[in-house]
Amino acid sequence: MNKNHRGNRTVLISGGSVAGPALAYWLHRHGFTPTIVERAPELRDGGYAVDFRGEALDVLDRMGLLAEIRALDTEMDDAAMVDAEGRQYATLPAVIFAGDLEVLKGDLTRKLYEATRQDVEYVFGDSIATLEQDADGVLVTFEHGAPPRRFDLVVGADGLHSRTRALAFGPEEEFVRHLGIYTGIFNLDNYLGLRNTGRLYAAPGKAANIFTARDNTEARAAFHFAADNLEYDRRDPAAQKRIIADRFATDGWEVPRLLEEMEAATEFFFDSNAQVEMDTWSAGRVVLLGDAGYCAGPTSGRGTSQALIGAYLLAGELAARGGDHTAAFAAYEHQMRPYVAEHQALGREGAERFFMPAPTQEILDTLAANAPENVRTEPVRLRDYTPSAAA
Ligand SMILES: Cc1cc2nc3c(=O)[nH]c(=O)nc-3n(C[C@H](O)[C@H](O)[C@H](O)COP(=O)(O)OP(=O)(O)OC[C@H]3O[C@@H](n4cnc5c(N)ncnc54)[C@H](O)[C@@H]3O)c2cc1C
Numbered sequence: 001m002n003k004n005h006r007g008n009r010t011v012l013i014s015g016g017s018v019a020g021p022a023l024a025y026w027l028h029r030h031g032f033t034p035t036i037v038e039r040a041p042e043l044r045d046g047g048y049a050v051d052f053r054g055e056a057l058d059v060l061d062r063m064g065l066l067a068e069i070r071a072l073d074t075e076m077d078d079a080a081m082v083d084a085e086g087r088q089y090a091t092l093p094a095v096i097f098a099g100d101l102e103v104l105k106g107d108l109t110r111k112l113y114e115a116t117r118q119d120v121e122y123v124f125g126d127s128i129a130t131l132e133q134d135a136d137g138v139l140v141t142f143e144h145g146a147p148p149r150r151f152d153l154v155v156g157a158d159g160l161h162s163r164t165r166a167l168a169f170g171p172e173e174e175f176v177r178h179l180g181i182y183t184g185i186f187n188l189d190n191y192l193g194l195r196n197t198g199r200l201y202a203a204p205g206k207a208a209n210i211f212t213a214r215d216n217t218e219a220r221a222a223f224h225f226a227a228d229n230l231e232y233d234r235r236d237p238a239a240q241k242r243i244i245a246d247r248f249a250t251d252g253w254e255v256p257r258l259l260e261e262m263e264a265a266t267e268f269f270f271d272s273n274a275q276v277e278m279d280t281w282s283a284g285r286v287v288l289l290g291d292a293g294y295c296a297g298p299t300s301g302r303g304t305s306q307a308l309i310g311a312y313l314l315a316g317e318l319a320a321r322g323g324d325h326t327a328a329f330a331a332y333e334h335q336m337r338p339y340v341a342e343h344q345a346l347g348r349e350g351a352e353r354f355f356m357p358a359p360t361q362e363i364l365d366t367l368a369a370n371a372p373e374n375v376r377t378e379p380v381r382l383r384d385y386t387p388s389a390a391a
Helices: 019-029 055-062 066-070 094-098 105-116 163-168 237-247 255-264 303-320 325-352 361-374
Strands: 010-014 033-038 049-052 079-082 088-092 101-104 121-124 128-133 138-142 149-151 153-156 176-188 198-203 206-213 218-226 268-276 286-288
Touching: 010 019, 010 149, 019 033, 019 105, 019 303, 049 055, 049 094, 049 105, 049 303, 055 066, 055 303, 066 101, 066 105, 088 094, 088 361, 094 361, 101 105, 128 163, 138 153, 153 163, 163 286, 176 237, 176 255, 176 325, 206 255, 218 237, 218 255, 237 255, 237 268, 268 325, 286 325, 303 325
Parallel strands: 010 033, 010 153, 033 121, 079 198, 153 286
Antiparallel strands: 049 101, 079 088, 128 138, 138 149, 176 218, 176 268, 198 206, 206 218
């Protein structure tokens, strides 16, 4: 690290999914001392599929992880769109839903964890309770067990419902914009015997699908439905499953079986599709990264890429500016803003056409043909921040 840094070395990162571990990787490489606090008691396996586009692959490459992540590719083929009787009426090209490379989110998190665990302190099963900033640092207390500690900087990489954001910037309602879609995702057996593909069913304001996972040994299924803000308990999966079961009670195709499978699932995720809009991503010594600061929504297909690129830029700017957090946070935000704005526009457009009534093959083929252009035409510039490059 640059010798004239202002003493900022220790960085607490809240969230150990994608953005958090990627940031820890780069901070360690630049000579900082990152600690990750993750609310979940242990690494989460599996999860839904996420894809990468454009420069995010470059970041993985610079981390030396691209080959390993490519080996986890779901290798999806085009998928069938089916009606209530299961008849195929169109084919959804894989380029629309699987990006340049698609992996299960839990597999990505595990790779990032493995790449950092030797050098980074991980605290699982805890969460920031309070943050108190002064001129020299941030005093942090934790909810469960971990003793209070001082850090030079705090990064909120704790996702759409970020606790760090709530503590440092204000309540969630001020920043989170619901896109009008709710999604439930769960794991199940590949009981249809599909091979690297999926089936998608749609009804007005509703959609359900099943895709294979892990070399066709498993599957993931999803229910999506249109709704304004719903009141429900975010910590009560049984209640969330009831919401879905009510919405899909009369649907055809494989929906009755999928509802049964959902009840038995060992992994279940339910949330609104939403974006995070903020005027600024930093407050003093606290800064936001990934979904916590600028979630573009699942319909953008860019959240993972944003998390990886944001991590690279934030760590790089802190290193390049000798730990001067004020200058580094401003430079990080300056570079990320246009990139995020574009993805948030994609996310809103994607949400608007999500429940498009039975799209024709022609429309789907046009979307597929345009997919490469939907990847930024003006890519974010990834400067080389590594110490050898700066020397
Ligand atoms: C259904 C769905 C499909 C998606 N598909 C795609 C896709 O195809 N392509 C794509 O690019 N993106 C996709 N995304 C978006 C992508 O998953 C996110 O953008 C990405 O995971 C953001 O990473 P993150 O690390 O910022 O946040 P997250 O992955 O949300 O991670 C936040 C982490 O913080 C932890 N945490 C939360 N609260 C606390 C707390 N109080 N204290 C400590 N830790 C806490 C959480 O347990 C979690 O580990 C999808 C999202 C969803 C919901």
